[in-house]
Amino acid sequence: xxxxxxxxxxxxxxxxxxxxxxxxxxxxxxxxxxxxxxxxxxxxxxxxxxxxxxxxxxxxxxxxxxxxxxxxxxxxxxxxxxxxxxxxxxxxxxxxxxxxxxxxxxxxxxxxxxxxxxxxxxxxxxxxxxxxxxxxxxxxxxxxxxxxxxxxxxxxxxxxxxxxxxxxxxxxxxxxxxxxxxxxxxxxxxxxxxxxxxxxxxxxxxxxxxxxxxxxxxxxxxxxxxxxxxxxxxxxxxxxxxxxxxxxxxxxxxxxxxxxxxxxxxxxxxxxxxxxxxxxxxxxxxxxxxxxxxxxxxxxxxxxxxxxxxxxxxxxxxxxxxxxxxxxxxxxxxxxxxxxxxxxxxxxxxxxxxxxxxxxxxxxxxxxxxxxxxxxxxxxxxxxxxxxxxxxxxxxxxxxxxxxxxxxxxxxxxxxxxxxxxxxxxxxxxxxxxxxxxxxxxxxxxxxxxxxxxxxxxxxxxxxxxxxxxxxxxxxxxxxxxxxxxxxxxxxxxxxxxxxxxxxxxxxxxxxxxxxxxxxxxxxxxxxxxxxxxxxxxxxxxxxxxxxxxxxxxxxxxxxx
Amino acid sequence: xxxxxxxxxxxxxxxxxxxxxxxxxxxxxxxxxxxxxxxxxxxxxxxxxxxxxxxxxxxxxxxxxxxxxxxxxxxxxxxxxxxxxxxxxxxxxxxxxxxxxxxxxxxxxxxxxxxxxxxxxxxxxxxxxxxxxxxxxxxxxxxxxxxxxxxxxxxxxxxxxxxxxxxxxxxxxxxxxxxxxxxxxxxxxxxxxxxxxxxxxxxxxxxxxxxxxxxxxxxxxxxxxxxxxxxxxxxxxxxxxxxxxxxxxx
Numbered sequence: 128x129x130x131x132x133x134x135x136x137x138x139x140x141x142x143x144x145x146x147x148x149x150x151x152x153x154x155x156x157x158x159x160x161x162x163x164x165x166x167x168x169x170x171x172x173x174x175x176x177x178x179x180x181x182x183x184x185x186x187x188x189x190x191x192x193x194x195x196x197x198x199x200x201x202x203x204x205x206x207x208x209x210x211x212x213x214x215x216x217x218x219x220x221x222x223x224x225x226x227x228x229x230x231x232x233x234x235x236x237x238x239x240x241x242x243x244x245x246x247x248x249x250x251x252x253x254x255x256x257x258x259x260x261x262x263x264x265x266x267x268x269x270x271x272x273x274x275x276x277x278x279x280x281x282x283x284x285x286x287x288x289x290x291x292x293x294x295x296x297x298x299x300x301x302x303x304x305x306x307x308x309x310x311x312x313x314x315x316x317x318x319x320x321x322x323x324x325x326x327x328x329x330x331x332x333x334x335x336x337x338x339x340x341x342x343x344x345x346x347x348x349x350x351x352x353x354x355x356x357x358x359x360x361x362x363x364x365x366x367x368x369x370x371x372x373x374x375x376x377x378x379x380x381x382x383x384x385x386x387x388x389x390x391x392x393x394x395x396x397x398x399x400x401x402x403x404x405x406x407x408x409x410x411x412x413x414x415x416x417x418x419x420x421x422x423x424x425x426x427x428x429x430x431x432x433x434x435x436x437x438x439x440x441x442x443x444x445x446x447x448x449x450x451x452x453x454x455x456x457x458x459x460x461x462x463x464x465x466x467x468x469x470x471x472x473x474x475x476x477x478x479x480x481x482x483x484x485x486x487x488x489x490x491x492x493x494x495x496x497x498x499x500x501x502x503x504x505x506x507x508x509x510x511x512x513x514x515x516x517x518x519x520x521x522x523x524x525x526x527x528x529x530x531x532x533x534x535x536x537x538x539x540x541x542x543x544x545x546x547x548x549x550x551x552x553x554x555x556x557x558x559x560x561x562x563x564x565x566x567x568x569x570x571x572x573x574x575x576x577x578x579x580x581x582x583x584x585x586x587x588x589x590x591x592x593x594x595x596x597x598x599x600x601x602x603x604x605x606x607x608x609x610x611x612x613x614x615x616x617x618x619x620x621x622x623x624x625x626x627x628x629x630x631x632x633x634x635x636x637x638x639x640x641x642x643x644x645x646x647x648x649x650x651x652x653x654x655x656x657x658x659x660x661x662x663x664x665x666x667x668x669x670x671x672x673x674x675x676x677x678x679x680x681x682x683x684x685x686x687x688x
Numbered sequence: 689x690x691x692x693x694x695x696x697x698x699x700x701x702x703x704x705x706x707x708x709x710x711x712x713x714x715x716x717x718x719x720x721x722x723x724x725x726x727x728x729x730x731x732x733x734x735x736x737x738x739x740x741x742x743x744x745x746x747x748x749x750x751x752x753x754x755x756x757x758x759x760x761x762x763x764x765x766x767x768x769x770x771x772x773x774x775x776x777x778x779x780x781x782x783x784x785x786x787x788x789x790x791x792x793x794x795x796x797x798x799x800x801x802x803x804x805x806x807x808x809x810x811x812x813x814x815x816x817x818x819x820x821x822x823x824x825x826x827x828x829x830x831x832x833x834x835x836x837x838x839x840x841x842x843x844x845x846x847x848x849x850x851x852x853x854x855x856x857x858x859x860x861x862x863x864x865x866x867x868x869x870x871x872x873x874x875x876x877x878x879x880x881x882x883x884x885x886x887x888x889x890x891x892x893x894x895x896x897x898x899x900x901x902x903x904x905x906x907x908x909x910x911x912x913x914x915x916x917x918x919x920x921x922x923x924x925x926x927x928x929x930x931x932x933x934x935x936x937x938x
Contacts, residue, residue: 424778424815443788447777454776454817524772528833531736532789533762687740 135230135243160615169262176266184270194267194376199369201263205256206292206365211320212252213296214303220248221297221407222304222414231411241403245396248297253289260285264372271376280375283385287392288368294395301402304410364388425450440534444542451521458605465510472502472558476565493640496568497633499559500576504625507555507580507587512617515547515591517608519683520599536683544592544676552584569643572636579632582668587621593675594620597682624671631664689714689872690735690764690841695744697730697896704730706896707744712841712872717863719887720876723926727896728876729769732845735874736766749840762790765834765842769849771826775819779810779829782818783836790837804832809858823850831859841872848879860886880918894926 179197183190221244230240264281267273367384374381428449432442452458476499519540522529529539559580563573598613608614635657642649649657690712697705705727712718722728733739735746737757746753751760773782783801787793792800805811808828818826827850834842847863848856863886867873877883883890883904890907892900900907904918911921 439788439791439793443785447774447781447785450781451774451776524770525774527736527738527766527768527772528774528786529789530738531761531764531766532786533758533760533791534789535758687738 132239132242132246135235135240136246138226139247154612157612157615165258169258172259173262173266173269176263177270180267180270195369195373198267198372199366201260202288202365202368203363205260206288206363209253209256209289209292210296210299212255213248213293214299215296215320216252217244217248217293217297217300218304220244220251221300222411227411231408237408238400238404241400241407245294245297245399245403249289249293252293252296256289257285267376273376274378276378277372277375280371280380280385284368284371284388287388288364290392291364291388291395294392294399298395298399298402301399301406301410304414305406364391423454425453428453438538440538441542441545444534444539445546448518448543448546461513469506469554469558472506473561473565476562492566492568493572493636495566496563496572496576497629497636499562499566500579500632501625501629503555503559503562503576503580504583504587504628505622506558507551507583508618508621508625510554511547511551511587511591511621512609512614513605515543515551515588516595516614516617517600517605518543518547518592519595519679520601520603520608521605523601526601530687537680540592540596540676540680540683543595544588547592548584548588551588552581555580555584569640571639571643575632575636579628579664582665583625583628586624586668586671589672590620590624590675591617593677593679596679624667627667628664631660631667635660689747689749690718690843690874691747692731692735693745693747695731695734695746696742697727697734697739698742703896705734705741708893708896708898709744710874710891710898710901712874714840714870714872715867716888717867717873717875717886719883719890720874720893721878721880721883721890721922722876722893726893726926728893729845731893732766732843732874732876735843736764736768737761738766762837763840765837765839767827767830767834767842767844767847769846771823771830771850773818773826773829773833776817778815778817779805779821779832780814782829783832786833787836792837800836801832804836807835807862808832824852824855827851828855828859831862835862835866839871842866842874844873844875846877847875848877848882856882880922884918892922892925900925 180194183194186193221241261281265278268277268281271277364387367387370384371381371388374384428446432446432449435442435445437445476495519526530536556577559576560573563576594613594617595608598611598616600608600611600613603611635653638653638657639649642653690710692711693709695705695708696703708727708731710718710720720728720731730739734741735748735753737753737760746760748760749763751763753760774785777785780801783804784797787797787801802811802814805814808831810825810828810832813821813825818829821829827847831847834844844863847859851859860882863873863875867888875883875887887904889901889903891898892907900910908918908921911924
């Protein structure tokens with residue numbers, strides 16, 4: 128075959144075009160929601176970069192110095208992200224993609240296939256960085272009134288800057304796949320990446336950067352900036368990109384660093400191409416050999432579930448769901464990140480210094496209890512949309528087994544509900560009770576919040592299971608399912624429910640606390656209204672829970688129409 | 689036994705299955721033949737309870753599928769054309785799970801699982817993940833599942849796809865043994881030699897309607913010559929010969 132390598136990208140281009148042309152229910156709502164969020168993020172990045180650059184402008188040389196370091200650090204952050212993203216993306220596009228068997232049996236030179244796959248990896252691994260960096264650089268340029276030369280330099284900088292780490296990441300993948308089986312390498316990478324992200328988040332928080340904002344810690348700020356300069360930094364492409372852009376911001380040119388960027392990018396592509404020609408097919412062949420998979424039997428699950436007071440069918444469904452979940456690294460590894468975020472959440476309440484405002488600390492503590500209730504509600508909605516909403520879709524192409532079996536679809540969906548409810552309710556109850564304990568809120572608030580969270584757990588897990596059954600995406604992976612029309616619809620309804628529940632709990636609680644602070648008893652009317660709010664909260668949860676489950680079961684039964 | 693009466697399935701204006709009736713008696717292997725898109729899989733999926741008929745009635749071992757779906761399904765085994773199963777379960781775990789869905793539990797289930805795995809020559813793969821299996825092995829796991837709960841009727845969609853000759857011989861042997869024990873088998877296939885070799889009766893479906901039914905000799909008698917092979921008769925009945933055109937093109 129003599130066609131150039133971009134021809135091999137044609138199926139992806141055509142598939143993207145067809146996806147864009149296809150119209151599905153909820154497209155407009157999704158476009159408005161996601162487009163709105165994307166625009167808001169871009170606007171915030173632009174405004175933030177513009178404001179910061181304008182503020183730094185007031186500090187003359189120190190401002191220039193900080194801007195220069197800032198650009199270098201911005202690119203350093205993206206450099207590490209691109210390298211990691213390059214490794215993961217290369218693994219799927221070079222070795223795990225379904226269409227590779229079709230292409231490798233075709234008379235296509237390995238070099239051309241490798242080039243096409245690298246182009247695809249580059250785009251997939253770097254589009255997000257480009258989407259983030261463009262509004263930031265435009266904001267910086269506008270604040271410094273930069274000319275067109277700056278924007279042209281920005282484009283000429285971003286391209287080689289993205290090529291270098293993605294090429295390095297692809298080379299690491301090539302090495303890994305020639306050492307481990309491809310699927311095992313993917314699991315390892317995913318786990319390492321998430322462990323890295325989780326520990327980074329925790330460590331960054333433990334440093335307590337808010338302390339730098341205190342007047343008494345100003346000397347620390349100076350030493351903080353001093354540590355930003357490291358002897359390794361000038362050898363990294365992030366430094367070259369920062370220097371190139373900083374020079375063009377001042378109307379000049381930094382040909383040395385531009386040259387370093389382009390020559391390194393071209394050299395890394397040439398080296399990767401040579402390595403690919405030598406080792407790509409060997410690696411692909413190895414990835415097909417599929418040595419005996421090692422996995423955990425999880426016999427403890429069988430032993431524990433055997434003692435649960437469930438029917439045989441429900442026990443089997445539970446064992447199946449748990450084992451599949453725990454054996455899929457891409458599923459459970461996200462729990463690590465979640466666990467890190469939960470730790471941070473509790474840690475923030477632990478270190479909250481409310482004693483600085485002693486005369487208001489009691490009031491502030493109880494206000495924070497409502498904030499905590501809302502946050503726990505939103506955490507619950509996020510966890511639920513990611514883990515409970517895709518539960519029906521997760522059956523995938525194997526759903527025929529359930530449908531052809533004598534198990535009522537009602538029992539199937541209720542099994543999904545209980546499997547989701549227990550961990551979600553436990554997680555959010557622990558979050559709420561522990562955070563309220565650290566805050567030292569009124570015991571009445573502790574009980575009210577715990578009960579409200581319990582009601583919300585039933586309602587949100589029921590809503591997720593029901594909507595997940597109404598809008599299943601059997602072919603998609605769980606994260607895609609969570610971002611589908613049904614997932615968005617769930618999030619909108621979940622947020623509304625959480626807000627209504629906060630109002631229903633918050634209003635009578637605030638009256639109670641206000642009266643208690645003044646030593647006054649509640650009037651009979653206030654007691655009646657408080658009871659009404661409680662009943663309304665419980666009734667709302669019940670209606671959402673049972674109504675959603677019923678509509679989900681009906682939708683599953685309609686599938687055979 | 690399996691009995692369907694005047695089964696219709698419409699998708700909007702398109703009628704995929706148009707008034708199909710047939711019955712499969714205990715111990716009978718009934719072949720269900722037809723060209724691609726004739727309505728075979730749609731019919732079988734309606735019998736398995738995966739699709740709801742627009743009209744008509746399906747009865748499995750005396751249980752009306754619409755009135756008592758759970759009883760009907762409990763006595764039926766279904767083998768789909770594509771063996772999609774849970775990739776992250778081992779063969780043994782999948783079968784125990786499947787047995788649980790059909791109300792099987794306890795020590796007996798474990799023994800039955802091993803018995804079925806041995807029958808389909810998968811005994812040494814019991815503790816391996818399904819994701820590492822070949823297509824043929826997955827197909828055999830699905831068959832283990834279909835026969836696990838000792839169904840009185842089995843619906844099979846394209847049983848020989850992806851099986852090697854040894855696997856195909858094994859499956860034929862199992863089907864014969866099941867039919868000897870009184871299991872009613874309804875089997876769709878494109879492999880006419882298999883139908884000729886195994887089936888007691890054959891129904892041929894075209895454009896959603898049954899166009900011929902009978903024993904293999906009766907169907908063969910529908911050909912131009914009495915000694916016609918089943919393939920020639922099938923092509924004649926389904927207007928699918930086209931051999932002359934192929935010759936001209938090639």
